[in-house]
Amino acid sequence: MTRATALEAMPRSAPVWGRSRSWLRYAPWVTVTLFLAPIAAGLLGTVLPAFGWLPAIGGRRFTLAPWSRLFSAPGIGDAIALTVGTGLLATVLSVLLVFGLCAQIHGRKPGRAGRGLMAPILAAPHAAMAIGVGFLIAPSGWVVRLLSPWLTGWHQPPDIATVQDPYGIALMLGLLVKEVPYLLLMTFTALGQVPAARQLEAAAMLGYGRTVAWLKLVLPQIYPQIRLPIYAVLAYALSVVDMSLILGPSNPPTLSVLALRWFTAPDIRMYFPAAAAALLQLAIVLASIMLWRAGEAAVAHLGRRWIARGVRHTSLAALTRIAAAAVAGLAGLGLASLIALGVWSFADGWPFPGFLPRHWSAHTWTRQFSMVVWPLETTLVVAVLASALALLLVLACLENEQRGGRATTSRALWLLYVPLLVPQIAFLFGAQVLLTVIHLDGSLLAVIWTHLLFVLPYVFLSLAEPWRALDTRYARTASCLGTSPRRVFLRIKLPLLLRPVLVAVAIGLAVSVDQYLPTLFAGAGRVVTLTTEAVTLASGGDRRITGVFALLQSLIPLAAYALAIGTPARYQFHRRQPRGEA
Amino acid sequence: MSGTLRLERVSIALEGRMLIPPFSASIPPGQVVTLMGPSGSGKSTLLSFLGGTIAAAFRAAGRVWIGEREVTEELPERRRIGILFQDDLLFPHLSVGENLAFGLRPRVRGRTLRAARVEAALDEAGLAGFAARDPATLSGGQRARVALLRLLLAEPEALLLDEPFNKLDTVLRADFRRFVFGHAVAAGLPVLMVTHDRADAEAANGPVLELGTSADGAPEISAACVPPAIDAVRAAVPSGEIRSPSEKGAVG
Numbered sequence: 123m124t125r126a127t128a129l130e131a132m133p134r135s136a137p138v139w140g141r142s143r144s145w146l147r148y149a150p151w152v153t154v155t156l157f158l159a160p161i162a163a164g165l166l167g168t169v170l171p172a173f174g175w176l177p178a179i180g181g182r183r184f185t186l187a188p189w190s191r192l193f194s195a196p197g198i199g200d201a202i203a204l205t206v207g208t209g210l211l212a213t214v215l216s217v218l219l220v221f222g223l224c225a226q227i228h229g230r231k232p233g234r235a236g237r238g239l240m241a242p243i244l245a246a247p248h249a250a251m252a253i254g255v256g257f258l259i260a261p262s263g264w265v266v267r268l269l270s271p272w273l274t275g276w277h278q279p280p281d282i283a284t285v286q287d288p289y290g291i292a293l294m295l296g297l298l299v300k301e302v303p304y305l306l307l308m309t310f311t312a313l314g315q316v317p318a319a320r321q322l323e324a325a326a327m328l329g330y331g332r333t334v335a336w337l338k339l340v341l342p343q344i345y346p347q348i349r350l351p352i353y354a355v356l357a358y359a360l361s362v363v364d365m366s367l368i369l370g371p372s373n374p375p376t377l378s379v380l381a382l383r384w385f386t387a388p389d390i391r392m393y394f395p396a397a398a399a400a401l402l403q404l405a406i407v408l409a410s411i412m413l414w415r416a417g418e419a420a421v422a423h424l425g426r427r428w429i430a431r432g433v434r435h436t437s438l439a440a441l442t443r444i445a446a447a448a449v450a451g452l453a454g455l456g457l458a459s460l461i462a463l464g465v466w467s468f469a470d471g472w473p474f475p476g477f478l479p480r481h482w483s484a485h486t487w488t489r490q491f492s493m494v495v496w497p498l499e500t501t502l503v504v505a506v507l508a509s510a511l512a513l514l515l516v517l518a519c520l521e522n523e524q525r526g527g528r529a530t531t532s533r534a535l536w537l538l539y540v541p542l543l544v545p546q547i548a549f550l551f552g553a554q555v556l557l558t559v560i561h562l563d564g565s566l567l568a569v570i571w572t573h574l575l576f577v578l579p580y581v582f583l584s585l586a587e588p589w590r591a592l593d594t595r596y597a598r599t600a601s602c603l604g605t606s607p608r609r610v611f612l613r614i615k616l617p618l619l620l621r622p623v624l625v626a627v628a629i630g631l632a633v634s635v636d637q638y639l640p641t642l643f644a645g646a647g648r649v650v651t652l653t654t655e656a657v658t659l660a661s662g663g664d665r666r667i668t669g670v671f672a673l674l675q676s677l678i679p680l681a682a683y684a685l686a687i688g689t690p691a692r693y694q695f696h697r698r699q700p701r702g703e704a
Numbered sequence: 705m706s707g708t709l710r711l712e713r714v715s716i717a718l719e720g721r722m723l724i725p726p727f728s729a730s731i732p733p734g735q736v737v738t739l740m741g742p743s744g745s746g747k748s749t750l751l752s753f754l755g756g757t758i759a760a761a762f763r764a765a766g767r768v769w770i771g772e773r774e775v776t777e778e779l780p781e782r783r784r785i786g787i788l789f790q791d792d793l794l795f796p797h798l799s800v801g802e803n804l805a806f807g808l809r810p811r812v813r814g815r816t817l818r819a820a821r822v823e824a825a826l827d828e829a830g831l832a833g834f835a836a837r838d839p840a841t842l843s844g845g846q847r848a849r850v851a852l853l854r855l856l857l858a859e860p861e862a863l864l865l866d867e868p869f870n871k872l873d874t875v876l877r878a879d880f881r882r883f884v885f886g887h888a889v890a891a892g893l894p895v896l897m898v899t900h901d902r903a904d905a906e907a908a909n910g911p912v913l914e915l916g917t918s919a920d921g922a923p924e925i926s927a928a929c930v931p932p933a934i935d936a937v938r939a940a941v942p943s944g945e946i947r948s949p950s951e952k953g954a955v956g
Contacts, residue, residue, distance in 0.1 A: 326780035329782070429805070432812070
């Protein structure tokens, strides 16, 4: 009998814990079903039409016609190259910048000011950030206005494609602005689990400067923990739709935008090549992740040789400085983009070379009020319900895990990442077909459900660590006093973990507000949120109105974060180290 | 060949409170000087000052020399002062051999030559053939030996021992002491050891300084014992420099 089966054979729980587990036991199964069933069904609903099968619109035999239609589309080669190029390059650059910055500051955690500056960029939805970046770098945007006419000599906006450029540079810039802070956050979290300070000190005693020592010692140890977030960024960058619509080229666009265009084409037969394109998108993401994995192995091999050579100094030091400066630049760009949204929404008359509007007014806000209220309400309802549902499921799973005494395995963690790794376009169409079958398409419930797929992993990832880190002796002490597990949960654990719970909810809200494609598909065009409106307006609409929607969209998660972080922490997780040893 | 490790009126204070009163010492190559003191008395902080990694909260004064080279303001990685800690701090993501290669100076070039040097070091420690092993699979005593070898391969010019024997059991401790002192003397390194274990001090067979408390409660350093055999050592200090509560303000 192996040790694992011996454990299985033992009674699962101590007497105190065992009684009220009946329904909790099903929590993981309910969660996984709610969570993975739509994705599995959605993938199937994409695979079948990609090979010609969709009886509802007359596809009743398997054929490769959708694929020949896909590959004969004009500019398809460029679209694929653009997708792969921008996705891989944006991810490689993000990762290099994050590692470079961390090596430069050798993993010191950012202070309050640094975290405070990063929070708005992390909280802002991708669409709003893309709109803001567009406001900055457009030919008539803030950057050109700052330099005109005194430096550029321009009195008219120049005729240069700085946004939606054919090489996807603007798109990559937008991705960098959002993904670098996210990866930084993940890296700082991982750093908490390595005694980096002691190891850097030991390396200094061997003659290593901190930058080199960080790269050789700390980075290899934390990489396994940030691998999945990196893959999520890679998958996102390869298949993003909203940012690509706003900042990416339109002819040809990236593959996922092309698929969306075909899915929403008036000619219903375009579903077939659209499904093929969505499937190709999935293949590209999977192949890229495998390529990345191979790259990891190669870098690890070379890295080991580099470590064993004993080199103390390196010209990389100059590069890490550049990386640190670039990250600071991106952060500035991100913040300026959010400010630009506000400035434009209050602008009233703003002729070109002027750096600031000639007049300020709240006209746009008051005039758009009636247009804004309905999407705002929908956005809030969906976000609140999806986050609440996710929180309930996550708490049930965590509580079940603690009462059952079984930790979630790393394989389960991969399950959690499935919705973040599978391109949205690859299963949302199929999921919509499923929703039609059960007559839920276009309903608020359907939108909430699809949002849940993306909200749940983030709520879980954010809450699991503090929940597990809570000293179990509090709960045990309470149990010894005769408190029921339910009361322990309500009166001990929840109050102690109030802040992490609220932070998790804030993250859930932010993720929900971020969703463009899921809203579009599950809502069947009938559920309109700030996000869908902002993306629609961004293509050619009035910048002032777009600014109103995008700013409002950003303010929801920001307000939620501010409230969550403002809650006093009852329980200190990382006690300060004794003086002098820090 | 390294020079003499000289401490010139070195002192350490925390929040205006003197931990280590100003004292001077000079440790010639091949000599082990022991600083005895209770835990929490600031001994380890003194070593981190000498190594250049002292935390910002402390106020340290004084100058440090190795031979004719002053290292007081030098970056830690340029000082060529090795500290052996209580924890072996072997890097968990590297094999035993890679840990040693990490320490080995880069001027030893070529993979074969470097591997041979690493293997020779392991051989010396009675760990031949351990190069590919994961440090986690080694015993405490083996890990401690690897940690010292890694430090020596980096060719330091002075060695500081921060209670390195503390975590080993009694039998291993005696063994590892002989190993450390033997290698340090063979390498001709000046060694400063801090400990609260009198047996460590005796095994070091060198001058012993004691960090204690004077009658008025201020910390003081006194020469507890200078074995007559080692008259070359001028470790202790003129008595006037030992107790200096009046200097507290100036230092802090």
